[in-house]
Amino acid sequence: MIVGGVVGLALAPLMLVLARRSTRTARPTSAVESVAGALVAGVGIVAAEVGGSATSLALLASVAVFGGAAMIVDVTELRLPNRLVAAQSVAVVLAVSVTGGADPNALIRAAVAAAAMGMVATGLLFVVPTAFGWGDVKILPSLAAATAFLGWRCTALTVGLSGLLLLVSAVTAALNRPGGDVPYGPALVLGTLAGVALTL
Template identity: 35%
Template structure:
């Protein structure tokens, strides 16, 4: 319980620092990165205009992730999961806003994950499994991007998630894929019921990928 509370508080403060990154990268392709510095209430510091996600939305999500990690994540996985949570929060909001996962975020996420995986588990067999899972998920989502209505950004995000999932074994990798599509399906149904989307509406898949990965990793940690 104490870990969850501490994680929530740290996540809340982290969310305030992540909000400017969301505002910077949540721009359509071809446009320059945003330059406005938003407050937690979603107002630009310089101009006072409404910008970025709704007030306290980023902070609330970061706090929830912090509580989940602080309360349930194994200590040896925490550095990697915190890394994923920080980038994942920004990527999730950016993808939801403009349907893109910028290279400026997915590339450092992958590089950091590649460094943290060997530090998380020192067994070469686990490193090999993580590398294989990263390749498999990357190839899978690349094929989906070429053959289905899926973005290349999803394919660039997938290797990082595959490597993290493989820390929990192949069962966690399969579970992560299942949870990704489950979350996406439930979200799509909810939008249809609320009439916020139609059958042809393009939905961001990045948030579902990130939430599915978190769910599978937390489940693997307690098996």
């Protein structure tokens, strides 16, 4: 448990380093970094205290580090960096592959969820191109795979939480920057982290 807590606390600094190295035009504000770091560290500590399978903790760490860094860049520059999205995808695939042999049904769920989410998001982007960006489309399959691997309950919970956070993000952006773009990365990543943590 102590080791788990230390690992949880170590996720936040690693996430912040990746975020800073991925920004192009501006460094994330201290407020954004502090809030993101506290949230990710909190999720890590809760996960360490509650416990969970090695796969669930690995999935949580993958989304916390790479997805967390991507959401910080999204808030700062309104984009989700390809290298962070790709790194998260690879980390999720490795996490489910390590123990997937013991639960082939979980692997099938993850593959189906990733493919379905990718197709739906791509289709929506072409139908409503102003609703969100390619970065959102690229990050969704790995998030869907991570939650579906742990069970459809985790996926449903994540969808609900992410949807609520997306609504809050849209309203907040409309009030602060009428007509401006909405950073959906934080809602998607935090919704996933919360969904996974709550189903450990």
